[in-house]
Amino acid sequence: MAVAGEVEFDSERPSRGPLALATRRLLRKKIAVAALVFIGAFYFCGLFAPVVAPHSYTAQNLDTVNQGPSLSHPFGTDSLGRDMLSRVIWASRTTVVVTVATLLTGGLVLAVGLGLLAGYAGGKVDTAIMRVGDVFFALPGLPMLIMVNATLGARIRGMGWLVAIEKALRIEGFPDYVVVFGALSLFAWVGGARVIRSQVLALRETEYVTAARAMGASTWRIISRHLLPNVSNIVIVGLSTSLGAIAGTEIALSWLGVGVQPPTPSFGPMLFEGGSIRTLQANPHLLLVPGVIVAGLMFSFNLLGDALTDVLTPHAR
Amino acid sequence: MQGLLPYVVRRLLWAPVILLAVSFIAFTITRFGPGDPVRVAMGQYSDPAALERVRHEEGLDKPLLQQYGIYLKNLAQGHLGESFTYRNRDVAEVIFPKIWVSARLGLVAMLIVFAIGVPLGVFAALKQGTWSDPFSIGILLFFQSVPVVVSVPLMLLVFVLKLHWLPAAGWGGVFDSRIVMPALAISLPGIAVVARLTRATTLSVLREDYVRTARAKGLREFTVVTRHVVRNSLLPLVTIIGISLATLVEGAFFAEYLLGVPGIGQFAVKSVQGRDYNVILALVLILTTTFIIANIIIDIAYTIIDPRVRYERQRLG
Numbered sequence: 246m247a248v249a250g251e252v253e254f255d256s257e258r259p260s261r262g263p264l265a266l267a268t269r270r271l272l273r274k275k276i277a278v279a280a281l282v283f284i285g286a287f288y289f290c291g292l293f294a295p296v297v298a299p300h301s302y303t304a305q306n307l308d309t310v311n312q313g314p315s316l317s318h319p320f321g322t323d324s325l326g327r328d329m330l331s332r333v334i335w336a337s338r339t340t341v342v343v344t345v346a347t348l349l350t351g352g353l354v355l356a357v358g359l360g361l362l363a364g365y366a367g368g369k370v371d372t373a374i375m376r377v378g379d380v381f382f383a384l385p386g387l388p389m390l391i392m393v394n395a396t397l398g399a400r401i402r403g404m405g406w407l408v409a410i411e412k413a414l415r416i417e418g419f420p421d422y423v424v425v426f427g428a429l430s431l432f433a434w435v436g437g438a439r440v441i442r443s444q445v446l447a448l449r450e451t452e453y454v455t456a457a458r459a460m461g462a463s464t465w466r467i468i469s470r471h472l473l474p475n476v477s478n479i480v481i482v483g484l485s486t487s488l489g490a491i492a493g494t495e496i497a498l499s500w501l502g503v504g505v506q507p508p509t510p511s512f513g514p515m516l517f518e519g520g521s522i523r524t525l526q527a528n529p530h531l532l533l534v535p536g537v538i539v540a541g542l543m544f545s546f547n548l549l550g551d552a553l554t555d556v557l558t559p560h561a562r
Numbered sequence: 563m564q565g566l567l568p569y570v571v572r573r574l575l576w577a578p579v580i581l582l583a584v585s586f587i588a589f590t591i592t593r594f595g596p597g598d599p600v601r602v603a604m605g606q607y608s609d610p611a612a613l614e615r616v617r618h619e620e621g622l623d624k625p626l627l628q629q630y631g632i633y634l635k636n637l638a639q640g641h642l643g644e645s646f647t648y649r650n651r652d653v654a655e656v657i658f659p660k661i662w663v664s665a666r667l668g669l670v671a672m673l674i675v676f677a678i679g680v681p682l683g684v685f686a687a688l689k690q691g692t693w694s695d696p697f698s699i700g701i702l703l704f705f706q707s708v709p710v711v712v713s714v715p716l717m718l719l720v721f722v723l724k725l726h727w728l729p730a731a732g733w734g735g736v737f738d739s740r741i742v743m744p745a746l747a748i749s750l751p752g753i754a755v756v757a758r759l760t761r762a763t764t765l766s767v768l769r770e771d772y773v774r775t776a777r778a779k780g781l782r783e784f785t786v787v788t789r790h791v792v793r794n795s796l797l798p799l800v801t802i803i804g805i806s807l808a809t810l811v812e813g814a815f816f817a818e819y820l821l822g823v824p825g826i827g828q829f830a831v832k833s834v835q836g837r838d839y840n841v842i843l844a845l846v847l848i849l850t851t852t853f854i855i856a857n858i859i860i861d862i863a864y865t866i867i868d869p870r871v872r873y874e875r876q877r878l879g
Binding site: 379380383384385386387388389391392393395396397400489493496497500501502503513516517519520522525526529532536539540543544546547548551 | 581706837
C-alpha cells in the first residue's frame with residue numbers, strides 16, 4: 246500500500262495504456278496477487294508436467310501401496326502405488342489443456358465471434374444466432390454435457406486423425422481433451438455472446454463508429470479498432486469468471502466417467518476413488534490431496550475473477 | 563404493468579419451440595450412442611433374425627426423423643420410453659417418485675441458501691469498510707469454490723467417520739437427520755451467490771434518500787434496516803432463484819449419488835454409468851421444461867413485485 250499523500254509526479258514517464266493501468270491496479274490487490282501466484286504455479290506444473298513430475302503417472306510400485314505422505318512421496322501413494330504428487334501434477338495438465346482450449350474455442354472464437362457478428366450485422370443473422378443461442382441456453386448444462394460426452398465421445402475418440410495429432414503433438418489423451426473441451430465450448434458460448442452483442446448494439450450507434458464509417462473505414466477495421474477494444478474488458482471479466490466453472494465441469498464429467506478416460510490422469514477420477522467411504526476410512530490422503538488442490542484452484546479463480554471485475558468494470562460495482 | 567400480457571404470450575408461444583428444438587437435439591444425440599440397445603437387451607442370445615425382429619418392433623430400423631416422430635407421439639401420451647435398467651417399465655413411472663424426493667431435498671436446500679445468504683449479505687453490507695465484510699463474503703466464496711465431489715466426502719470424513727454425529731447415507735424424508743448432509747452439500751455453493759447479490763443491492767439501497775429520511779426521523783437502526791433497507795434490497799433476489807435452482811440440480815447429481823439419496827440425481831449418475839440413454843433424455847427434457855417454466859414465472863413475478871419493471875420489446879426466450 247502506498248503511503249497516503251505521497252503522490253508521484255513523474256512527467257518523464259510516458260502515459261500508460263488502459264491495460265497497463267488495469268494490471269497495476271490488479272497487482273495492488275494482495276488477494277488477487279495470491280490467487281494469481283497459485284494459478285500461475287498450477288499452470289506452470291500443468292504445462293511442464295513431464296519435467297516437473299518426479300515420476301510417471303502410470304509408474305506403479307505394488308510394494309508401496311496406499312502410503313501416507315513421506316519424504317520420497319510427499320503426497321503419498323495411491324492404491325496401485327503410484328506417486329500422488331506426480332498424479333496431481335499430470336492431472337493439472339488435463340485441467341490446463343481443457344481450460345485453455347475451452348477459453349480459446351468457446352470463449353473467444355464462438356462467444357466473441359458470434360456476439361460481434363450478431364450485434365454488428367443485425368437483421369436475420371442476429372436473429373438466427375440469438376435464437377440458436379436461446380435453444381442452447383435452455384438446455385440444462387450438466388445433463389446435456391454428460392449426454393454429449395457419453396454418446397458422441399466414443400465416436401470422436403475413435404477418429405483416426407485425432408489419434409494422429411495425439412501422436413504428433415505427444416499429448417497423451419488428446420482425443421479425450423477434444424471431446425471434453427468441444428462439448429464445453431458448444432454450451433459455454435451463449436452467455437458471453439449475449440453480453441457482447443448487447444454491447445456492440447450500443448457501440449454501433451456511437452459517434453466514433455459513425456465517423457469511422459463515414460470516413461470509409463472497412464468493416465474489419467471498425468470491428469478490430471473500435472468495437473473489440475471496447476468490449477475487451479467485458480470479455481476478460483467474463484472469461485476469468487468462467488474459468489472456474491470450466492475446470493469444475495471437466496472434473497465433474499471425468500468423475501462421472503464420461504470425461505477424460507484413464508490412464509490419462511484427471512482430478513475427477515482421483516476424487517471419485519478418494520471419495521468412497523472405505524478409502525476415506527483407511528487413506529483419507531487420497532481425497533485430501535486432490536481435494537485441497539482443486540478447492541484451492543477454484544477459490545483462486547473466483548478471487549481473481551472478482552478482482553478483475555473490480556478493476557476492469559468499476560462502474561458495475 | 564404495461565406490456566406484460568403480450569410479453570407473457572410471446573414467452574409462452576416461444577417456449578414450445580425451444581422445447582421442440584431441445585428435444586430434437588437431445589434425441590438425435592442419444593441415437594449416436596455407442597452400443598446397440600437391442601443387442602444389449604438381448605444379451606447372450608443373439609439370433610440375427612430375432613435381433614432384426616426386435617429392432618423392427620421397437621422402430622429402430624426406421625429413419626431418424628420418423629423415430630423422433632414416434633418418440634414425440636409417445637411423449638404426448640406421457641410415455642418417456644423404456645428404461646434399460648428397469649426392464650419393461652416406462653421411464654416416467656420410475657422417474658416421478660424420484661423427482662418428488664429430489665424436489666423436497668431441493669426445497670430444503672433452497673431454504674438454507676436464502677436463510678443463510680440473505681442475513682449474511684445484509685450483515686456484510688452494513689459492515690462495509692470493516693474487516694467482517696470481506697471476511698464473511700470470503701468464507702462464503704470459499705464454500706462456493708469447493709466442488710460437491712470434494713465437500714461431500716469431506717463431510718463424510720468429519721461428521722460420520724470422526725465425530726459420529728450423522729448417519730452415513732440414506733433418505734428418510736425432510737424430517738430425518740439423513741437430510742442434513744445432502745442439503746448442506748448442495749446449498750453451500752449457492753449461498754455465496756445470494757449473499758453477494760443481497761450485499762450489492764443492500765449497499766445501493768443504503769444510499770437512497772428514504773433511508774436517510776428514516777434515520778433523520780430518529781428511527782432505531784434496527785427498524786431502518788428491517789423496514790426500509792431489507793424489504794427493498796430483497797427484490798432483485800427473485801431473479802436469481804432460477805440460477806440457484808440450476809446450481810442445486812447440478813450439485814444433487816453428486817451429493818445424491820454419494821449419500822445414497824434415491825432422487826433423480828442419483829438416478830441420473832447410475833443411468834450414465836449404465837448408458838441408459840432413455841433416462842438421460844427424459845431428464846434433459848424434464849429439466850429443460852422445469853427451467854423454462856420457472857424462468858417465465860420468475861419474470862412475471864418480478865413485474866408484480868416491482869411494478870417499475872416493464873417488458874416492452876426486450877429479449878425473448
